[in-house]
Amino acid sequence: MMELNRQFCLGFFVATCLLLGLYSYTNNLYLRELALPRLIKSKKEDDLTMEVSLLTEKPMHAADSQIWIRMQQYFPEVIGRLKRDFLPEYKNPCFLEGNRTRCLPYFYLGGAPKCGTTDLWFNLLRHPRVFNNIVKEPHFLKNIPKTYSGTEKYLNHFDTFAKWVSGDPYGAAKSVVGDGSASTLWANYDIVKKAGIQTEGEIPFVFADVIHAIHPKAKVIFILRDPTNRTISDYFLFSRDKSPTHFHAKVVQKIEWFEQCLRSRSLKSCANVLGSRDIPRLGISVYIAHIREWLRVFPKDQVLILRTEDWHYHEDTNLLQDVFKFLDIEALPESNLQPIKKKETLNEIKSKQITQRQSNKHGNVLPKTRKLLDEFYAPYNEQLATFLKDKRFLWKT
Numbered sequence: 001m002m003e004l005n006r007q008f009c010l011g012f013f014v015a016t017c018l019l020l021g022l023y024s025y026t027n028n029l030y031l032r033e034l035a036l037p038r039l040i041k042s043k044k045e046d047d048l049t050m051e052v053s054l055l056t057e058k059p060m061h062a063a064d065s066q067i068w069i070r071m072q073q074y075f076p077e078v079i080g081r082l083k084r085d086f087l088p089e090y091k092n093p094c095f096l097e098g099n100r101t102r103c104l105p106y107f108y109l110g111g112a113p114k115c116g117t118t119d120l121w122f123n124l125l126r127h128p129r130v131f132n133n134i135v136k137e138p139h140f141l142k143n144i145p146k147t148y149s150g151t152e153k154y155l156n157h158f159d160t161f162a163k164w165v166s167g168d169p170y171g172a173a174k175s176v177v178g179d180g181s182a183s184t185l186w187a188n189y190d191i192v193k194k195a196g197i198q199t200e201g202e203i204p205f206v207f208a209d210v211i212h213a214i215h216p217k218a219k220v221i222f223i224l225r226d227p228t229n230r231t232i233s234d235y236f237l238f239s240r241d242k243s244p245t246h247f248h249a250k251v252v253q254k255i256e257w258f259e260q261c262l263r264s265r266s267l268k269s270c271a272n273v274l275g276s277r278d279i280p281r282l283g284i285s286v287y288i289a290h291i292r293e294w295l296r297v298f299p300k301d302q303v304l305i306l307r308t309e310d311w312h313y314h315e316d317t318n319l320l321q322d323v324f325k326f327l328d329i330e331a332l333p334e335s336n337l338q339p340i341k342k343k344e345t346l347n348e349i350k351s352k353q354i355t356q357r358q359s360n361k362h363g364n365v366l367p368k369t370r371k372l373l374d375e376f377y378a379p380y381n382e383q384l385a386t387f388l389k390d391k392r393f394l395w396k397t
Contacts (some may be wrong), residue, residue, distance in 0.1 A: 026299060050363040070204045071213055077151050089169070092176045093215050094162060099382055101166040104159040106176035107219040108211065110184035112284045114233040115225040116308040121180040123320055126336060127177050129329045131161045136180035141207045142187045175329065184211075185222055186284045188293075189272040202269055208297040218302065219327055225308035226395040227285035227377040232365055235280045247280070248369040254282045255376050267380075268293065285377060287393075288384040295387075307392055 035357035055304055072079050082104065084095035094103040109124070112115040118136065125132035140154040158177055165172035188206040211218050236242050254274065261270035274282055283289070292304055304326045311319055317337040385393040
């Protein structure tokens with residue numbers, strides 16, 4: 001009996017050591033990835049790039065030849081198959097593949113979790129010229145394929161639209177279809193993982209480069225929310241441990257990791273790495289790091305940037321008409337907009353229910369946590385407001 005007890009204790013001890021060793025190894029890998037020295041642009045160079053971009057209405061620089069070569073190297077199927085001459089009689093980008101009409105999105109709607117992309121998407125579908133028989137988020141770019149079957153799956157996503165417009169010449173000339181994957185804004189690190197790219201420096205290209213390569217005239221819409229409120233809402237929706245003290249500890253930890261990352265990597269790199277990992281996903285809400293990449297590639301008249309607060313709490317029907325104008329489709333009659341006015345969205349109802357449950361069970365977010373987040377995001381909000389020449393993105397009112 002004593003021998004059995006000794007064997008059991010020895011086995012338990014070995015198993016515990018192995019688990020602790022695995023945890024330590026994994027955590028060290030994560031920290032080492034952030035801390036390794038890398039050849040990067042300094043913060044001063046980032047600021048200079050931003051200042052130069054303010055002097056022109058054109059992109060800072062379109063996808064250059066090196067980026068193009070890298071995209072062809074890692075995703076030859078995407079670039080080779082989807083970069084086409086589109087049919088001139090269609091408003092939407094469509095092409096012939098054999099005798100079959102295939103289509104890509106005319107516009108992309110991106111944002112971040114809890115920014116209101118879902119509500120805006122379904123209101124855009126109210127327009128008769130925006131095709132509505134389609135799933136909002138195919139997440140093609142987040143799960144970017146390297147094979148024929150993966151690209152085929154994305155094209156099939158728009159098959160119903162392609163069949164409809166190919167049989168309706170009048171509709172084809174005026175109708176469009178979109179991709180509402182919110183991750184289009186921020187999930188650039190997934191490109192690196194999906195491609196198996198071994199890099200200890202900058203992400204070699206981002207979603208903006210891929211979309212520009214296959215459809216340089218694409219329209220892109222982003223909706224952004226106050227970063228602190230977005231981070232809080234995102235955390236309490238997806239986290240298992242919803243206690244305010246646990247949330248505060250995680251925020252402190254993530255800010256420390258972010259600051260450590262910035263000692264050796266650029267803001268773009270740190271925002272993307274920490275944006276895709278476990279919550280709270282601080283990097284998603286460092287909007288300047290993502291928006292600057294889109295305006296590096298696309299001209300300003302092809303990118304529309306909205307605020308969640310303006311959509312939800314002000315004249316949202318006027319804003320919706322502005323979006324239709326941006327998409328170059330006619331305005332909706334006022335009668336079509338009446339159901340939208342003073343309508344509480346499903347996401348708002350759901351958020352209120354979640355917030356109430358959190359309040360009942362855990363209490364509110366600690367004031368020191370909100371203050372910490374506000375202070376962390378403040379300099380990046382200032383950069384964004386300067387970059388866009390719009391003080392609303394300071395989120396001070």
